[in-house]
Amino acid sequence: MIAPDSRFKKIWDFFVFLVTIYTALYIPISIVFGIRPRGIFLIIELVISAVYIGDMVITLRTAYFQRMKLVTDFKAISRRYLKKWFWFDILACIPFGLIFSFDSAWMLFPAVGVLRMLRTAKLIHSSVRIRRNSNMNPSIIRMLFLILFVVIFAHFVSCIWIEIGSITPYGDTDTAIKINHYIQSYYWTITTLTTVGYGDLLPDKESSLQLTFVIVLELIGAAIYGFIIGNIANLIANIDIAKSQHKEKVDKMNSFLKYHAVPERLTMKVNDYYAYLWDSRRGYEERNVINDLPLSLKTSVSIQINRDMIEKVPIFKGASNAMLEEIILNLEPTIYTPKDYIVKEGDIGYDMFFIKKGSVDVVNSDGSIKFATLLEGQFFGEIALLLQLPRTANIIANEYCDLYKLNKETFDSILDRYPEFKKSIAEMAEKRRLEMLASKAK
Numbered sequence: 327m328i329a330p331d332s333r334f335k336k337i338w339d340f341f342v343f344l345v346t347i348y349t350a351l352y353i354p355i356s357i358v359f360g361i362r363p364r365g366i367f368l369i370i371e372l373v374i375s376a377v378y379i380g381d382m383v384i385t386l387r388t389a390y391f392q393r394m395k396l397v398t399d400f401k402a403i404s405r406r407y408l409k410k411w412f413w414f415d416i417l418a419c420i421p422f423g424l425i426f427s428f429d430s431a432w433m434l435f436p437a438v439g440v441l442r443m444l445r446t447a448k449l450i451h452s453s454v455r456i457r458r459n460s461n462m463n464p465s466i467i468r469m470l471f472l473i474l475f476v477v478i479f480a481h482f483v484s485c486i487w488i489e490i491g492s493i494t495p496y497g498d499t500d501t502a503i504k505i506n507h508y509i510q511s512y513y514w515t516i517t518t519l520t521t522v523g524y525g526d527l528l529p530d531k532e533s534s535l536q537l538t539f540v541i542v543l544e545l546i547g548a549a550i551y552g553f554i555i556g557n558i559a560n561l562i563a564n565i566d567i568a569k570s571q572h573k574e575k576v577d578k579m580n581s582f583l584k585y586h587a588v589p590e591r592l593t594m595k596v597n598d599y600y601a602y603l604w605d606s607r608r609g610y611e612e613r614n615v616i617n618d619l620p621l622s623l624k625t626s627v628s629i630q631i632n633r634d635m636i637e638k639v640p641i642f643k644g645a646s647n648a649m650l651e652e653i654i655l656n657l658e659p660t661i662y663t664p665k666d667y668i669v670k671e672g673d674i675g676y677d678m679f680f681i682k683k684g685s686v687d688v689v690n691s692d693g694s695i696k697f698a699t700l701l702e703g704q705f706f707g708e709i710a711l712l713l714q715l716p717r718t719a720n721i722i723a724n725e726y727c728d729l730y731k732l733n734k735e736t737f738d739s740i741l742d743r744y745p746e747f748k749k750s751i752a753e754m755a756e757k758r759r760l761e762m763l764a765s766k767a768k
């Protein structure tokens with residue numbers, strides 16, 4: 327079975343997508359210009375059929391995710407495929423190119439030749455897969471697909487216009503003339519679809535077919551135009567949702583500070599904080615974002631996000647997964663700005679802290695003795711919780727500090743159930759307490 331997220335599958339899907347775009351562009355052109363599938367074009371059509379058949383086999387051999395499980399059962403995969411995409415894909419496999427290479431079939435051309443257009447049905451399935459697999463910004467992907475579909479739709483319309491419009495290419499054999507016919511037709515389609523309508527290329531007033539086609543196209547054009555403008559405005563606003571939401575927050579805060587005539591110096595500090603928020607976490611509030619997820623997914627995402635920090639904390643080395651999961655789910659991210667007092671000597675302790683980023687100084691009450699500087703991966707605030715004492719020192723942020731807070735309740739319940747962890751924390755607390763006493767005695 328092939329994994330749905332494997333590299334091979336992604337490359338294959340992209341290849342099929344390119345082949346499909348070629349098909350969608352080439353087939354209508356070959357129909358209106360009466361290009362008979364012969365020589366190299368026949369070979370290409372046969373190769374495409376082979377690729378499409380191969381794609382069906384690969385799709386049937388690719389597992390899929392459902393309800394958090396990877397489904398690898400062939401029967402389940404085929405059932406799912408048969409429900410929808412199979413029918414689009416099977417149409418695309420039929421080698422109409424080969425059929426029309428026979429003279430008797432060619433006689434039926436172009437009426438039956440239009441059947442070859444069925445191959446372009448594959449475009450829908452192929453695009454869905456590419457959109458699903460892509461690592462690109464979803465808004466950019468949507469915009470690219472919107473453009474692609476408008477371009478291909480306009481291509482189809484241009485080909486129909488060549489067929490029924492005032493541009494009749496059948497008699498011409500010169501490629502340059504054909505290309506010019508096509509470009510004129512594409513130009514006419516775009517001016518009509520975008521409602522620009524210069525009116526330099528006109529339908530024949532005597533031809534009801536042409537006039538009807540133009541009426542329908544104008545109606546579709548108005549709808550498409552509105553759809554595109556609406557979508558593009560929406561997509562541009564959403565290209566970087568995080569950035570626009572962050573900017574909105576900053577603007578709101580600044581007008582609030584202005585309204586209250588907060589001094590400029592303080593306003594600058596607030597803005598500096600927001601700049602840090604953006605640099606360190608793209609403005610995302612981890613808690614708020616992942617709280618939407620169910621517990622199991624929240625745990626996996628939290629562990630993934632905090633993997634670096636967990637690896638840096640020595641007391642977590644060798645800890646059981648159950649304990650790590652419990653701690654991680656209860657950690658609360660907090661930020662301190664430079665020179666903030668995170669902990670004050672003599673206060674009652676309600677939390678202990680892990681340093682994700684930044685550094686802090688451990689000092690006595692008047693700041694005359696520095697006991698230690700703690701860096702990323704280290705923790706503090708455990709003594710008050712463990713020994714039921716008031717805080718034994720001041721902790722001051724040296725720079726912006728990204729910390730994780732663990733409240734006393736969780737701390738106690740974890741220590742009760744994981745004696746090994748309690749032992750290592752207690753050892754560290756005792757060592758620190760003795761160090762502190764020794765420094766004070768000097």
Ligand code: CMP
Binds near residue numbers: 718
């Ligand atoms: P707590 O007493 O709750 O609050 C102050 C914290 O400073 C204390 O817990 C320890 O985590 C930390 N601390 C105290 N002494 C030292 C030291 N010598 N080295 C490192 N950290 C210390």
